Amino acid sequence: MFSHIMVGTDDLEASKKFYDAVLGTLGVKPGRDDPGKNRIFWMAPNGMFGVTKPIDGKPACHANGGTIGFATDSPEQADRWHAAGVANGGTSCEDAPGVRDMGAFKLYLAYLRDPDGNKLCAMYRMP
Numbered sequence: 001m002f003s004h005i006m007v008g009t010d011d012l013e014a015s016k017k018f019y020d021a022v023l024g025t026l027g028v029k030p031g032r033d034d035p036g037k038n039r040i041f042w043m044a045p046n047g048m049f050g051v052t053k054p055i056d057g058k059p060a061c062h063a064n065g066g067t068i069g070f071a072t073d074s075p076e077q078a079d080r081w082h083a084a085g086v087a088n089g090g091t092s093c094e095d096a097p098g099v100r101d102m103g104a105f106k107l108y109l110a111y112l113r114d115p116d117g118n119k120l121c122a123m124y125r126m127p
Helices: 012-024 075-087
Strands: 004-008 032-034 039-044 047-052 068-071 098-101 106-113 119-125
Touching: 012 039, 012 047, 012 075, 075 106, 075 119
Parallel strands: 004 047, 068 119
Antiparallel strands: 032 039, 039 047, 098 106, 106 119
16 A cells, blocks of 8 residues: 655664664665765565655754554564663553454554654564
8 A cells, every 4th residue: 555654854863773783673675875875775575664854954853643554574573672662762652462362353563753753663463
């Protein structure tokens, strides 16, 4: 459904460190600079994620109520993702990583805010 997701940043170096760590736990290779464009992209077989300095020159800001979700293969991978984020400039948010009972199904969720305040979620659909 999605071709790519891009979020704003005021600090490309901090974002690269953070996203190289959290996306690395999902098997994504380190981000690559887009020369002269003030942006970095991480490529995966099913899409692309990027960070950019805002083109309009104004400070980056996060979406109020927005969340970007990353699929994981297991609860353990979600936990590694969360730990990598906290260790590399992110902050834990929402409830602690764990199972959320949605009635008809259960999800294992872990939430972070990146160094710019964007809310992220690692999600594993429980069998």
